[in-house]
Amino acid sequence: MDDEDGYFGEAVAATYDESSADMFEPGIVNPAVDFLEELAAGGRALELGVGTGRIALPLARRGVPVHGIDLSRAMVARLRAKPGGDAIGVTIGDFATAKVDGTFSVAYLVFNTIMNLTTQDAQVECFRNVAAHLEPGGCFVIEVGVPELRRLPPGQNVVPFHTSATRWAFDVYDTATQAMSSNYVEVVDGRGSYRSIPFRYVWPAELDLMARIAGLRLRERWAGWAREPFTGESDRHVSVWEKPAD
Known part of the structure; x- marks a missing residue:
């Protein structure tokens, strides 16, 4: 595995779509794309951890300009090889610190990818980095599981x-x-x-505090992309933080 690709080098990228095939099903992808398209509201979208384009490609097909950040060249090569992949700009780098030109209406991190940042400091820096890329009124969306400590x-x-x-x-x-x-x-x-x-699990309330540090505020939290109510029994959440318009 190429060290520059982190834990998602060629060995993982070569079979990633097949090993995560259930996450590519339309019933999983379409609600997320619907949600993000609505928040983009005609503006640009920034995907952190764009990978092989599971969400970026269908979102771009809806007419939303998408730019991605990813550390893994091997994963991005798979994105590039897919129809429409060449139309998505990608910055190779750590999404906690990498800079992209321009501003965005929505930025998003899906499928537990916030946990790929393995320190609290890095997760805080991710929020700060996103806040710097959002236009006023723009939103940051994270989909992540609730830690399963009740099973221990x-x-x-x-x-x-x-x-x-x-x-x-x-x-x-x-x-x-x-x-x-x-x-x-x-x-x-x-x-x-x-x-x-390796990962670092993170609690919803902890994410809210990270957002406040970055100047963002919680707008909504759901148990899934279809806006199911978030409860104490939910095993994941889709949270949206907003950059104040003023």
């Missing part, structure tokens, strides 16, 4: 999320630091492989 009995720090005869996947939590990792074990032709990706 005393003395346990592992939550499995996939088990089969040839593949096992599990999250490991450190509740003292909010560090976590997603771990994958796979057996192919009798040979095993192991991959681990």
Whole structure:
């Protein structure tokens, strides 16, 4: 794996769309695109962690100009190879600090990608970076899971999320630091492989405070893209913070 690509180098990029195939289903993608198109309101959109274009491409097909930021050249190469991929501008870099020309009506981070920033400082800097790119009245949208700590009995720090005869996947939590990792074990032709990706889980209230530090304010929070009510039982949230128009 190319170090410049972080944890999403060629080995991951080559099979990313297939391994995440359920997230590419129209029933998953279309509500997110509907939501973001509405917030863009005819303006430009900035996707942090644009990847292979799961959201950027259909949003661009709606007529929304999209620019992406991503650290992984391998993932962006997959985006470029798709129909319409060449029309999406991409800045290679860390989305917590990378700068893009112009301003945007909406910026967004989907599919838990805020957690790829593995320190609180980096997550705060991400909010500040987004605020600097938003036009007055613009919005920052994050889709991220609620930490599943309720599934951890005393003395346990592992939550499995996939088990089969040839593949096992599990999250490991450190509740003292909010560090976590997603771990994958796979057996192919009798040979095993192991991959681990670090994350930092983050709470909704913590994100709200990060937004306030960056000069943004919470506008709305939902349990999903169809604006389902967010409750104590929700396993994820779609939150929108707004840059004051004044």
